[in-house]
Amino acid sequence: MDQSIINSYNEAKKLYAAHGIQVDEVLEKLAQIKISLHCWQGDDVKGFLFKDKELSGGIAVTGSYSGRAGTPDELRKDLEKALSLIPGKHKVNLHAIYADTEEQVDLDKLEPRHFAPWVEWAKGQGLGLDFNPTCFSHPKAADGFTLSHADKEIRSFWIQHCKASRRIAEYFGRELGQPCVTNFWVPDGYKDTPVDRLAPRMRLKESLDEVFSEEIDPKFNIDAVESKLFGIGSESYVVGSHEFYMGYGLTRGKAICLDAGHFHPTEVISNKLSSILMFSEQLLLHVSRPVRWDSDHVVTMDDELLEIARELVRGDLLGRTNIGLDFFDGSINHIAAWVIGTRNTIKALLRAMLEPVAELKAVELAGDYTSRLALAEEFKSYPFGAVWDYYCASQNTPVREQWLAEVKRYEQEVLSAR
Structure with missing residues (x-):
C-alpha cells in the first residue's frame, strides 16, 4: 500500500x-455490509428468458451506450469486473427473466435448475444471490394487471410464477449459505381514475396470501413486498400502494421494501426507516436516485443517500436492513454505473459510521x-x-x-x- x-x-x-x-x-x-448489485443494469432489463421482448409494466430504459451484456456469461463477466472495483464482498440481485437455460420455459414453470449456472458462479465468487419474480414484459401482463387481474386464470399464472420464484430463492439460500431476499413488485394499476379501488386490492391480497401459503425455510429466503406511487400507464391508481404493502407486510411478517423513487417527489424514505423498523423485523431498501420521481438514475452521494445511511447507523438498524441498488441507465458505460452507485452507497455508510x-x-x-x-x-x-x-x-x-x-x-x- x-x-x-x-x-x-x-x-x-x-x-x-x-x-x-x-x-x-x-x-x-x-466490510461485513453486503450491497446487492442489480443484474438488470448490465443489459438494460432485457433478460435472457424471452428473445426480442419489449419492456412493459411502466419500465423504460433510456440511452443506447454500446457494450451491454447479451448472454448470461457476458453479464457474469461484467459483474465480476464491477465487483473487482468495489471494496467488500456483496450480493447479486437477479430477476426471473435472467434464467440461464436453453429450455423454452414460461415464467410459471421456472425451477431452480434453470438458475444452476448462476449458483455455481456465485459459489466461485463468494457471493450471495437475491431474487425477484418478473411480473412485467409478458403477454399475460399486457393490460397492466397481474396478481390483481380480474381474470382468475391470469391471476393463477402469476401466482404460480411467484410461488416458483420463492422455491428458486430458497434454493439460492440453501446452496450459498446465506438468505436470499425475494422481492415482490407488480405494476398493476389504472391510467385513469378507477371507480372501484377496493376490489383489485382485495384480489392482490388474496393472491399474495396464496403465494405465501407454501412453507419456505426463512433461514434461506426473506420475502419482501414493494409499493409504488404511480407509473407509466398507472398514473392515477396503483393497486400495491405504500399503505397497502405496509399493512400487508406488518400483518403477514414480510419485509417492507422502500424504493427511493417510489414516493411523492418531495417525500424521502430516510424519514421512514426508524418508524417501519419499530414494527417490522426486516426492511429492504432499493437505493436509487429519482431525478424526476422514479427515473432510476445512478446513485450519487447526495443529501438523501447520506440521510439514509445516517438513519441506519444512528438507529443501529443495519443488521435488520437489506440494501440493494435499483437503477438502469443505458446512457453511460454499464459497468461504470454499477461501480459509481455501489461505491457511493458504501461511502455514505462509512461517512455515517x-x-x-x-x-x-x-x-x-x-x-x-x-x-x-x-x-x-x-x-x-x-x-x-x-x-x-x-x-x-x-x-x-x-x-x-x-x-x-x-x-x-x-x-x-x-x-x-x-
Whole structure:
C-alpha cells in the first residue's frame, strides 16, 4: 500500500479518536455490509428468458451506450469486473427473466435448475444471490394487471410464477449459505381514475396470501413486498400502494421494501426507516436516485443517500436492513454505473459510521441544540476520504478514480467487440 495513504489514514484516525471513534473497528464493521448489485443494469432489463421482448409494466430504459451484456456469461463477466472495483464482498440481485437455460420455459414453470449456472458462479465468487419474480414484459401482463387481474386464470399464472420464484430463492439460500431476499413488485394499476379501488386490492391480497401459503425455510429466503406511487400507464391508481404493502407486510411478517423513487417527489424514505423498523423485523431498501420521481438514475452521494445511511447507523438498524441498488441507465458505460452507485452507497455508510453518534445523541438529550448543529456541521469536513482511500487499498480495490482507467480498458478490450 502506498505510504502516503497510510500516513493520511493514521492522521485521520487521530482526529476521529478524539471523539471516541475507533476507525479500525468501523472498517471491520463496514466490510461485513453486503450491497446487492442489480443484474438488470448490465443489459438494460432485457433478460435472457424471452428473445426480442419489449419492456412493459411502466419500465423504460433510456440511452443506447454500446457494450451491454447479451448472454448470461457476458453479464457474469461484467459483474465480476464491477465487483473487482468495489471494496467488500456483496450480493447479486437477479430477476426471473435472467434464467440461464436453453429450455423454452414460461415464467410459471421456472425451477431452480434453470438458475444452476448462476449458483455455481456465485459459489466461485463468494457471493450471495437475491431474487425477484418478473411480473412485467409478458403477454399475460399486457393490460397492466397481474396478481390483481380480474381474470382468475391470469391471476393463477402469476401466482404460480411467484410461488416458483420463492422455491428458486430458497434454493439460492440453501446452496450459498446465506438468505436470499425475494422481492415482490407488480405494476398493476389504472391510467385513469378507477371507480372501484377496493376490489383489485382485495384480489392482490388474496393472491399474495396464496403465494405465501407454501412453507419456505426463512433461514434461506426473506420475502419482501414493494409499493409504488404511480407509473407509466398507472398514473392515477396503483393497486400495491405504500399503505397497502405496509399493512400487508406488518400483518403477514414480510419485509417492507422502500424504493427511493417510489414516493411523492418531495417525500424521502430516510424519514421512514426508524418508524417501519419499530414494527417490522426486516426492511429492504432499493437505493436509487429519482431525478424526476422514479427515473432510476445512478446513485450519487447526495443529501438523501447520506440521510439514509445516517438513519441506519444512528438507529443501529443495519443488521435488520437489506440494501440493494435499483437503477438502469443505458446512457453511460454499464459497468461504470454499477461501480459509481455501489461505491457511493458504501461511502455514505462509512461517512455515517464516522460520525460521533453517541456524542451527538448526548447533547441532543441534554437540550444543547447548539452543540448538536455545530458538531454535525463540522464533521462534514472531517477527513473521511483518507479513511475511504485506506479501506479501498486494504480491500485490494482501486483508490479514488483509478478504477475508471480499468473500466475504460475493459470497454476497449471486451465491450467494444459486442
